[in-house]
Structure formats: structure tokens, C-alpha cells
Amino acid sequence: MNRNTFIKNGRFLAYTGGLAFTFAVAIGGYLLASLSIFQMIGPLACALLIAIIYRNYIGYPTQFKPGIKFASTFLLRGAIILYGLQLQIDQIFAVGIGIFFKDALVIILSITCMLLIGKWLKADLAILLLLGVGTGVCGAAAIGAVSPILKSKEEDIAISVGIIALIGSILSIAYPFLQSILDLSPEEYGIWSGMSLHEIAHVTLAAMPAGQEALSLAIIAKLGRVLWLIPLSCLFVLFMKKKEKQETSTVIKFPWFLVGFLLMSIFNSYILERYVYIPNAIVSTIPTLTTFLLTMAMVGLGLNVNIKTLCLKSARPLIAIIITSLLLSTITLVMI
Template identity: 35%
Template sequence: MFQQSIETSKSIAGIGRQGAIALALPGIAACAAVAGVAYGLRTLPGVHDFSPMIIAIALGMLVRNTIGVPAALTAGIGFSMRRLLRLAIILLGLQLTFGQVAETGVRGVAVILAAVAATFLFTLAVGRLMGADRRLTRLIAAGTSICGASAVAAANSVVDAHDEDVAYAVACVTVFGSVAMFAYPLLQGVLGLAPRDYGLWAGSSIHEIAQVVAATFAVGREAGDFGTVAKLTRVMTLAPVVFAMAAFLPAPGEAGSERPRAPLPWFVLGFIALVAVNSVVGLPDALKAETGVVSTFLLTMALAAMGLETSFVRLRAKGLKPALTGALASLFIASLSLILISLT
């Protein structure tokens, strides 16, 4: 189906913009429907702590591997995976400000930057040592070190991995992030960290924003507030990391040869520009809330599209090496962040 998406995209180029939009609408509508169902399922007990993006990719995979996906949806699915994803990441910039970085403090920023950089490099090294697929390893590295499923999706804009790789990486950060979400409050009872230190630990090491919120507010309001700010500061590293991946990591070929580096993801500049605008202008809270809803829904649609192109058969073929890589990476970022907080 991946090859089919490429061929369909080429045919779109020759039929004009209006024809291309008409061809893509059914697939876009299907992705929106899966995303809507994902939001609905979040109202169920025990599901609320999972982001709609994670639920959407799981639903998409379920549909793809049970009833199948008609060829008529291919163009819209490809559009959602690429164009809508980039628009969502740009809009995400309106949820962040440089002032939030300042609130974290020099110590907090130093811990976060060290944890992100070290975890990313550690994951690449472990993946190579284990012989795991390099594209998949890079997606796991981005998701573990930065912000879970959204980082996996953004990183794939330059990694150009198969949809099964994206689904596998999202599954890794979901499982290990969920384990951390439940384990951290229990560990806090043993460690006895100050509320802000606990918030910094969770914000600098747990994968998804929703998981950080659940793990920190379970301890208290002060820990929750600081943990959320620390996590948002960590999200700010998404842009430079994706740029660095495009600029310095050559894309591996199918047979181990190196292809030319991916083009720079210029849409990330839009993300940075909106962060700057939000920092300088101070946009109304209502506008930021509305764009936050739109950004999250578009990301959910993009992950739904990836799920709709993911085959369980190919997913199983990836084996356990990438999962073990993700587990070790999660343990590494949790341990390193705690050590850095204790030392400082």
C-alpha cells in the first residue's frame, strides 16, 4: 500500500488542484472519522489518560488489518500523513513560549537538554549494538527523548520510515510511558523528592504530555504545575532535534547503504515562528485553546492515517530488538534525569 500511495500521489500531480482535492476527500474524511471515534473512546473509564493520537493509530491498525482499506482512500490517507501532520506541528508552536523555558530555570533547562541529547544518542547506540532497524531506532529515539507519539510522527518527516515502523515506535513510547506514569508516583513515596524536583524528573523523562500530567498531579498541584512546564520546555527541543536529524544523519538504504540526507524540514521553521509570535505578542488564551484543539485533532488524524497503512504481519516481522531498545532508552532517561536532579 505504501507503493500504491506513491503512485497515486504521482497521478494527482497531473489532474489539477481541484481534482486532487476531490480525490483526497474520501481518505481525509476516513481519517477524521477514526480520529473522532478515538476522542469518543477517551470518555470511557481507564482510557482518559491515553492521548487520542495513540488511540487513533490503534484504531487505524485495527481497521486496516480486519476489514481492510479501499484504494479510493489512499490519496487522502497520504495527504493526512504528510500535509496535515506538518500543519499540526506548525500550530503546536502557539502552545509554547520562550517564557515557559525561563520558568523552568537554568537548572531545569540544563537537566532537560542533557537528558534529551544523551537519551537520543544512547538509543541510537543501543539500537546499532542490537542490530535493530536504523530507521525504527531513530523514531524510538525521538519519541523517547522528546515527546512520544507526536515526536515520532515529526521525526518520520525526515526519517521516511515505513508506516509499520511508526506504529512500532508509537507502541514503544506508549507502553513504556504508561509504565512510568503509574510507577513514578509510587517511587516518589520512596525517594521523597521535593515537589518541584519530582515535577522536573517526570517532565524531563516521561514520554507523553498526558502521562506527565497524570503522574505529577497525582502527587500534588505544585509538582503538577512544574512538571507540565518542564515537559513543555522539553517539547521545544523538537524543532532543533528534527533539524539535526535531517542535517547530520544520512538516511539508511534498504540494503545498508547510505542514501543522501533528507531535505531540511522547513515546516519546523513555522513551528519556531509561531512560538516567537506567541512569546512576543501574547495571544489570547481563547485563541491558543482553540488552536490547541485543532493541532491535536490534526495530529490525531495523521496518526490515524499511519494506522490505516500499517500491516500487523509486517509489524511482527520487526521482532523484539526495537522493543528492548525502547525499554533500555526509557530506563536510561529516567535514571539519568534523576541523577542529574540529585547532583544539582
């Protein structure tokens, strides 16, 4: 076997091994969720818990990192696109343009609170800004989008992503219990989840136990925040140009999976059943496939949570995001 073939085979095994690993843990999440004590939080949260425990007691399976990263990014986006087939476009219009501007307020509040609280705690400003963007927009994806613009250090990026994953995971598991305590309707709970939680995966994890309607509204509310990533990134580019007084070649990545989500919703609303026939056996499996892909993505998210490292190196930013996240949850609850 020549060197190139060996490298290709190594990459192939890293991807397939990572996908197989996330697949196996996802199955474990479903099995755990079948127990009465875990039924309320569902398979996504159970798979996330298994992944976090695995990472912190056994370690990260580094040999499978490419496949795990693929699961936590591309499978997640693919699942969101597929979810469009379960959503009528009329639902998006029914929520209205108002939610889009409320999402903008959420982002402003998140960044402002994070910086003010962090300054009071004397925490690192670079990490605080990344955490503010991640909390307000869409977690690790937003951090990844703005970090090249802000020229963030790799260590700061890693710490920020880890903190977002940890706090978002804790809140997304706690939210289903809060729904019954706060006596929220599925509609109110869905919008609240979408407006306040960090990652799309966290929103899905929290909203799914409340039913299809809550999940639909949660994703719509969350995607409004994701769409603000483009103008926010443009503002950061202008800020950096003014700060450094030079041109920047940073390319802003558009979240194309949002287009896929909207196209699938349009297809489901106006084309499917009217002009295209798809057997019910296939249509009925799409929600199950979507949920399972999300569960695999949740495994990748959980494996990024290194609790020991976060506690040792980022105590002050961690306190700042906890306070900010709790404030955000409270404010958005009043807003709905």
C-alpha cells in the same frame, strides 16, 4: 470529462476522502474516550487503537492514501506549530540548554544499542540503522530524512517505519499508566516522555493525559531531539562520501515546522495581548483544534501498522527495537 479533469478529480477525491476518513475515526476516538474505561488514555490513543484495528481486520483504505498521508504529516506539523500559541518562550529557556545535550546522548544511545543488540541477534544492519535513527530522533520523519542519504531500500524503509509506529504506539499508550506507578510529577513525566518516545505524535499522545505543563515540557524535550536531525544527517552525508569516495547531491530537509513552533511561542509570549487583540472565543478554540488535528494525525499513524507483516518479515529487528526502547526508557528515567 477529459482525462486531465478526471485525474485532477481523482486526486481531489483521494485527498478529501482521506481527510474525511481520518476525521471520522478521530470523532470515534473522542466518543470512545468518553467511556470511563478509556478516559485515562484520552482521544488520541483511542483514535490510534481504532485505526490499528481497522488496518489489521479490514485493511488499508488505499483509495484515500494521499489524504491519510497528508493528515499524518502536514496536519501533525500544523498542530505542533499551533501548539506554540499555548507555550511561553520562558518555558523553553527554563528547561535550559542541558536538555539539548541530554537529547544528543539519547540519540547516541539509541543508535549504539540498536546496532549492538541487532548484531547479537544477527539482524539486518540497514534496517537496524534506520530504526536506531528513528528511535533516537523522531521516528518515521527521521527515517525519511536519512534514508536517501544512506540509499536505503524501499522495503527496508517500509519495515522500519512500520516497526517504529507499532512499538511507539504501544509505549505511548502504556506511559500514562506508568506515571502513577512510578509516582512522577507532571514535570518529570513530561521530560521523560519527550526524551524517550519515538514520534512527536507518540510524545503528545503520552503526555497529554498528564496535563498542560507535562505536555509543554514533553514537546520541548522532543523538539531538542528533532533539531539534532540536521547535524546527524550531515554526519551521514560525510560518511557516505567517504565510503563511496564521490560527491552526493542529497538535499537535507530542514524541519521548518520547528521554526513555526518557535515563532508562535514568541508571538504568544511577547506580542499577543500586548499588541494584537484576538477575541477570547477564537483563542479558547485553539487548544481544541490543536488536539483534534493531532488526533487525525494519529489515525494516519495507526493505519501504517500492519502487525502480521511486521511479525513475519522483521522479527529480529522488532526484538532489537523492543530491547532498545525499554533500555532507553529506563536510562532516560534515571537521567531526569
